Amino acid sequence: MTNAFLLKTFASLWVVWLTVISVSAGERPYFITYDQTMEEPGNLEIEMKGLTASPQDGNQFLSGVTEFEYGAKGWWTTEFYLDGQTTANQSTIFTGFRWKNRFRLLMHEHIINPVFYVEYEDINGADKSLMEVVGFDSQFDGLVPNKVASRDREREIETKLILSSNVNGWNVAENFIAEKTLAGEPWEFGYSAAVSRPLSLLASPDECTLCRENFQAGVEFYGGLGTANKFTVHGTSQYIAPVLSWQVGNAVFKVSPTFGLTDASYRAMLRFGVQYEISGFRRKLEKLFR
Amino acid sequence: MNRRFRLLIGQFPIVTAAAIFCMATFVAAQTFRNAPASATQVKNPYAGDAQAAAGGKKLYAQNCAQCHGNNLQGMGPAPTLLSPKVKEAKPGELFWFITNGNLNNGMPSWSQLPKPQRWQIVTFIESKNAVSGGSQ
Numbered sequence: 263m264t265n266a267f268l269l270k271t272f273a274s275l276w277v278v279w280l281t282v283i284s285v286s287a288g289e290r291p292y293f294i295t296y297d298q299t300m301e302e303p304g305n306l307e308i309e310m311k312g313l314t315a316s317p318q319d320g321n322q323f324l325s326g327v328t329e330f331e332y333g334a335k336g337w338w339t340t341e342f343y344l345d346g347q348t349t350a351n352q353s354t355i356f357t358g359f360r361w362k363n364r365f366r367l368l369m370h371e372h373i374i375n376p377v378f379y380v381e382y383e384d385i386n387g388a389d390k391s392l393m394e395v396v397g398f399d400s401q402f403d404g405l406v407p408n409k410v411a412s413r414d415r416e417r418e419i420e421t422k423l424i425l426s427s428n429v430n431g432w433n434v435a436e437n438f439i440a441e442k443t444l445a446g447e448p449w450e451f452g453y454s455a456a457v458s459r460p461l462s463l464l465a466s467p468d469e470c471t472l473c474r475e476n477f478q479a480g481v482e483f484y485g486g487l488g489t490a491n492k493f494t495v496h497g498t499s500q501y502i503a504p505v506l507s508w509q510v511g512n513a514v515f516k517v518s519p520t521f522g523l524t525d526a527s528y529r530a531m532l533r534f535g536v537q538y539e540i541s542g543f544r545r546k547l548e549k550l551f552r
Numbered sequence: 553m554n555r556r557f558r559l560l561i562g563q564f565p566i567v568t569a570a571a572i573f574c575m576a577t578f579v580a581a582q583t584f585r586n587a588p589a590s591a592t593q594v595k596n597p598y599a600g601d602a603q604a605a606a607g608g609k610k611l612y613a614q615n616c617a618q619c620h621g622n623n624l625q626g627m628g629p630a631p632t633l634l635s636p637k638v639k640e641a642k643p644g645e646l647f648w649f650i651t652n653g654n655l656n657n658g659m660p661s662w663s664q665l666p667k668p669q670r671w672q673i674v675t676f677i678e679s680k681n682a683v684s685g686g687s688q
Contacts, residue, residue, distance in 0.1 A: 289664075290664070297664070298661075298663070298664075299663075299664045300655075300660065300661075302619075302660045303658045303660065304658075305618075333660075335655070335656075335658075336653060336654070336655030336656065336657070336658060336659065336660050336661070337655040337656070366655060369652075369655050369656065370652045371651055371652050371661060371663045375663075428663050428664065430667070431666040431667065431668075433664070460666055463666035463667070463668045463669065464604075464607060464666075464668045464669065464672065465607035465608070465610055465611050465669050465672055466607060466610075467603050467606030467607050467610070468606075468610075469610065475669075541618035542618055542619070545628065
């Protein structure tokens, strides 16, 4: 069943790729970490991200996230996410939505570029997208059956301070995460950090698929940092994840095998994604209603 | 009253000359899109390199053409890149503007592109302006 579902997912991603319109170069390969890059004003980027893992003593699952990212201003990007997951021998369910906003704090490029991020999420306990790891999030959370976990609704506010630098073709980004449930539980903290670089800094003169400049490689680190009551790394999940992106024509494919470093972490996960961008989305929409 | 008026009239040429001098100095000191003066000194490492310009053409098509048009003619609020202003801009100023953008006015920052690729775009824009004479 899981294999069939994976096959369907990849087939859908392939169809999405065929309908791709335009994607800008220089898209980072990260899944979790944000850098200072904002969506171009008026453009809409649609991205599908998947994650699959087999928890110890649990059922294999595949979570899917569909992201709509819109460049409202040069300094403001807004994103809307729809989350869902399927767990083998259980069910396939919609787990909730997220609304994220990123604001560039400085209008010019600096050695370190700060971005403020704020998110409202309304998801249930069965969500397995692991878009961030905070507090004492652990693989054992995923052992609760969908039927039970989905009854637990979580409304949360999440903030991030994103710091990002571009140096000699390398991007270095650090995200500091603070998340609070509206139910009044203590603040939870987490982090992610990443570094990446295109395989070639120069663009070749010819159109090509396998040119080195079409690939970006890097590594992400992320994990929880406990809560306001217990700020610690003991008992938290910690991950290391090599990342690779490949721009093929107008599409970008991303993949990231992820490895857990602590007992609370999933031992191994696989993230994958495909994204495309509708250039001049705002202009096209305006034309439609003129 | 008359004497005061005559004094004012007498000073008029001096005041006008001073105003013209100030404006001329201001215009001369103005850089392309308010790039810092240091940007004017930066040289394009790929100036005149046809291979780099070809790579820049590809990058332009991927990143810039959606707003500035396939032929740099400009589209909607995005201006033409074949204007005398762009032709007269120093390579370092163009590089600075591509890197920083003008976030309040719709031009994104392209700092996510590696430095050499931003220079390739500058090289391509300069090569197009050299051909067109920047007359459009």
